[in-house]
Amino acid sequence: MTLKHASTLLAAAALTGGLLTAAPSAVASTGAGESVQAAVATPAVAARAQQPRKIKINGKQKGQRFYLVGRIKPAKRFSLVVQRKVCTSNTDCKKKYTKWKGFKTTRKGTFRVSIAGPTGRAKRVYYRVYAPAGKRYAPAMSDKSIYVYKF
Known part of the structure; x- marks a missing residue:
């Protein structure tokens, strides 16, 4: 995963209003011997709150x-x-x-x-x-x- 893909994932989660949790950092290689470290975001599994009546x-x-x-x-x-x-x-x-x-x-x-x-x-x-x-x-x-x- 490149840094570009990680930032796209973060932007998509921010637009949809999804909850994000910090996962361990992922190290991606650019292919030219350079490695880029990026945080991988995953949606949190949050229980949907029930509405009161x-x-x-x-x-x-x-x-x-x-x-x-x-x-x-x-x-x-x-x-x-x-x-x-x-x-x-x-x-x-x-x-x-x-x-x-x-x-x-x-x-x-x-x-x-x-x-x-x-x-x-x-x-x-x-x-x-x-x-x-x-x-x-x-x-x-x-x-x-x-x-x-x-x-």
Whole structure:
């Protein structure tokens, strides 16, 4: 490799925005008995960072029905999961959230999901929205949880 080729490689990497790491120097011969030392640049193997997402939710009531409405940013059609936990007491619930229902957002990133109130001995039911990780996006959780309770 001549010095000309090494500088072309460096210029190409700079134009494409590629990350470069310093490799051991390479010694090239010009053929006339002269040797030229040049650094060889190789693209770094960097893991592509996943983009974060934000999920905002609110609870709405229409008659005797309850809805979980919200929006995810960036706005795109995503598959999301509603998680819930059913508590038999009004306070100090130590249960864990479980997957309850899956749904898809609109192209604008909005959603509305019908949710159920407490049944049987349950006093409160908590809901939150979870977005699983994908190739491009990191996993995300809604900014708060919503609960429906019995009087």
